[in-house]
Amino acid sequence: MAAEISAMEKNMKRRARKRNLVAYSFIAPNFIGFAVFTLGPIVLALLLSFAEWDGSNAMKFVGLQNFINIFGDDRFLASLKNTVVYSLFTVPVTLAMALGLAILLNQKIKGKEFFRTVAFFPYVASLVAVAAVWNMLFTPAKGGIVNQLLMNVFHASPLKWAASSSTVMLTIIMFSVWKNMGYYMVIYLAGLQGISEELYEAAGLDGANAWQKFINITLPQLKPTTFFVTIMLTINCFKVYDIVYMLAGGSNGVVNKSAMVLVYYIYEEAFRNWKLGQASASALVLFAIVLVVTLIQFRGEKNYAND
């Protein structure tokens, strides 16, 4: 009897193992790819951040020296500051614009498909092309369209936009909001369409006005969407590189301290100066920041999911 049970157990275990192996074989291609191309480099970067390496000569362990170096480098500190400033402004503004657009284009208005396409277009347009157009509109010359507008309509003095250290971040943030709000608008639209009409009808019967409906129905119902959008936006903001390079790099590719962001600093240290250790250390700092921000957001999500 007991022997029979153990034999059955063994049989079941064998079958379970077989099932598991089949399952693992299905995820293996993906996982092996991940391990070789993502996990490996991540682990290597972790090791490199404590070492000095130029990519060819022998690697030298230097402890925390890389971190001491980068925190003593004013270019790193400037890039850290710029990244934080960029994220602090871009995330809420993009969020608000995307939500506003989504609500507007969720109404029963004529040609809403057309306007949705208009709002989404900047997101699909090639960055290089739209950045070039943007730089033409916001050219520092007095003859530029935006500067003409400033001078003739608002009677303000012309700005140098991306060419001046005081307005370059403003230009980059405006561009980024304009380029990305369409994408997040689409996500919000999906969220809006998931809200049951009955809720609004019930509120209408109770005499709620549009603002009350928005505050008490739309916003709470959109919480999961907002959570997702905030996280994606924040992570994307910390990863920003291409926009900065295209707008501020210009024809000679020189991004100075006023516009340099973390990822650009990492690129420059790693592939221009061949200081792979220092670049890895900066990447680790970037990773830590994104991790902390995301953890805080998850904590927040838990809290408001409970009420």
Added chain:
Amino acid sequence: MKKRILSSLLAMTMVVASITACGSAAEPAPAAEPAKTDAPAQEAPAEPAAEPAKEEEAPAEAPADEPVNLKWALWDVSSTVYYQPLIDAYTAAHPNVSVEMVDLGSTDYSTVLGTQLSGSGSDFDVVTIKDVPGYVSLVNKGVLEPLNDRIAADGVDLSLYNGVTDQVTIDGNLYELPFRSDIWVLFYNKDIFDAAGVAYPTNDMTWDEYDKLARSVTDTTAGSEIYGSHYHTWRSTIQLDGILDGKNTIVDGNYEFTKPYYEMVLAQQKDGVCMDYATLKTQGLHYSAAFAQGNVATMNMGSWFIATLIQKIKDGEYTDCTNWGIVKYPHADGVEAGSTLSTITALAVPTSAPNKDVAWDFVKFVSGAEGAEVMASTGNIPAMTNDKIVDLIAGMDGFPTDDASKEALVTSHTYLEMPANDKSSEIETVLNEQHDLIMNEEVSVDDGIAAMNEGVQAILAQ
């Protein structure tokens, strides 16, 4: 159960990853170590001792008729016009030698070459050296053969390279011979000078004369502007004008010498003589497009632009600058005309080369007089110049026919845009940033120079 498998799998990949990571890190070490020992000049006597041993392995080294196959590392085989003619010219004289081209791609050529030569598996006989920083890093790795003894033995005349070889001599040793060299000249649009009734630029102008000339053809009327000068956004167009008197270099850590040039260009910018840096930068206007607009009277630029101009005018793409010419770079007071900036492309023999003697013979040929003629006939400026070479380039269809343009190709002394220095890329970062700030008029010239001095001196002190 599942979890255990997953975690053990994860642990395994981590172990594997760290092993491969360590492997790739440790690999270059043994290769670099022994190589490093023959880098110092003192080891030179050991070289000939190593030679005979090599010859025993490969008896084909003797100029016999035994077939030898050279492997040549280079980039952009399909779009570069001079590789095959060079090979053809060499193999015509040495029928027993064949040359195999190995294209490593242009974008990360120096990195790929460095990695290939670090391992023990490379069998390149000849490698092309793309730029000076790449050269320095290969020399530091100890993978290039010092050429001094061979140069002395074969009586190669280095003076024909206009002093460039001195600037890539590291600790008394030369590891490459340049075969292509681009020099900086002043391009000008003859139509603008004709219309303004001003005499053309000459081959012997000081910077003051150049400034006056540029201003004399400038027209700031809105809508029909004529710019007397044009400076592309690179720092080299302004900063490096200061090193042409031979008293300073760009890696010294003291940049006071750039001041007069910044002041000249900023004044021109203010007076509308040249286009505004901020606009040029943000609009990303390419220098060729600027010159092609036909409202730029003069522009300082490298000789690589000659081939572009000839081609685009031939194709009918450029119609407003068809009447162009070149003159020598302007010079500082009391300095001989014809001093200019240059960039070089060179050949070297790796320490691991299987056929060193034949490889050296090929390098000597390509960078020497015969190779120079082949280069010139394809419209490229060889590193070694003489009258015949100048005749060949100036005789090309589409090259300006005036004597001054031909004369402009003759240099008296050339200075590398970036001399051999370990810290060149970090120095460049500091210089680029301050150049940007000065040209945007965000900092004064004095403050910008002070920041350059401070930043570069800190890098040099490391």
